[in-house]
Amino acid sequence: MNRDLSLLIGILVSLLALLLIWIFYTTLAADPGPRLATLALEQLPNSGVSHPVTAVLLNYRAYDTLLELAVLLAAILGIWSLGPAPSGFQPAGPALTVLANWIVPLAILTGGYLLWVGGHAPGGAFQAGALLGSAGVILRLAGHERAGLPNEAAQRWLVVAGVGLFLFVGLLLAVFGAGFLTYPKASAKWLILLIETAATIAIGTTLAAAYVGGRPPLAQSASAAAKDSGV
Numbered sequence: 341m342n343r344d345l346s347l348l349i350g351i352l353v354s355l356l357a358l359l360l361i362w363i364f365y366t367t368l369a370a371d372p373g374p375r376l377a378t379l380a381l382e383q384l385p386n387s388g389v390s391h392p393v394t395a396v397l398l399n400y401r402a403y404d405t406l407l408e409l410a411v412l413l414a415a416i417l418g419i420w421s422l423g424p425a426p427s428g429f430q431p432a433g434p435a436l437t438v439l440a441n442w443i444v445p446l447a448i449l450t451g452g453y454l455l456w457v458g459g460h461a462p463g464g465a466f467q468a469g470a471l472l473g474s475a476g477v478i479l480r481l482a483g484h485e486r487a488g489l490p491n492e493a494a495q496r497w498l499v500v501a502g503v504g505l506f507l508f509v510g511l512l513l514a515v516f517g518a519g520f521l522t523y524p525k526a527s528a529k530w531l532i533l534l535i536e537t538a539a540t541i542a543i544g545t546t547l548a549a550a551y552v553g554g555r556p557p558l559a560q561s562a563s564a565a566a567k568d569s570g571v
Contacts, residue, residue: 383400388523389458389528389529391461393462393464398536399523405539406507409502409542413503416550420549420556421555422553422555425552425555426553432481436482440481443478444479447471447475450471451467455536465543468536469540469541469543469547470544472544473545473547473551476489477548489545489548489552492555499542499545499549501538502535502543503542504538505538
């Protein structure tokens with residue numbers, strides 16, 4: 341009985357494999373029509389930006405980017421649910437302190453540039469946010485307990501800024517009849533820049549807070565705030 345069942349399963353699997361091969365062959369042989377890259381470039385003048393990657397991420401497939409920001413938000417909320425953050429690192433030596441004092445401002449400045457240039461060249465919110473997050477990591481490694489981050493209340497506002505503003509713009513457009521995340525051509529550029537700015541801040545805060553780990557304190561003490569500010 342088991343042998344007959346095994347034979348039947350083998351036959352069904354073979355037939356399924358042949359069906360999949362036939363579907364694959366007919367798909368390749370069929371006329372594919374216009375490619376997505378061609379369609380994306382054709383609609384680029386209506387997207388509000390002149391770089392195709394930004395157009396895809398913030399216009400054509402804005403839903404995907406919204407969900408990616410939601411995943412980051414869910415991740416940091418999960419980290420915060422584990423309890424208080426561990427104690428900070430020991431104060432860094434003079435070499436690392438001087439290096440951090442040079443690198444962190446440059447990282448923040450470069451992040452701002454990548455945010456602005458993303459509309460017409462490689463860059464955008466995720467690259468800019470990653471640089472801001474790396475600045476926080478460097479501060480943490482250099483002995484700053486909170487990695488330059490504000491207190492808990494401010495952090496919560498910042499990490500939800502990306503998803504919150506994304507949803508607000510989408511719902512506002514839907515209310516005025518344009519459709520959810522369907523940008524009018526005249527205002528598409530500035531709406532995308534607004535969303536990317538909020539996303540950059542949210543991504544940077546989330547990545548730095550994730551590296552610190554644990555729920556942030558309700559408020560920084562005066563000494564901790566002075567330490568993070570370098571005073």
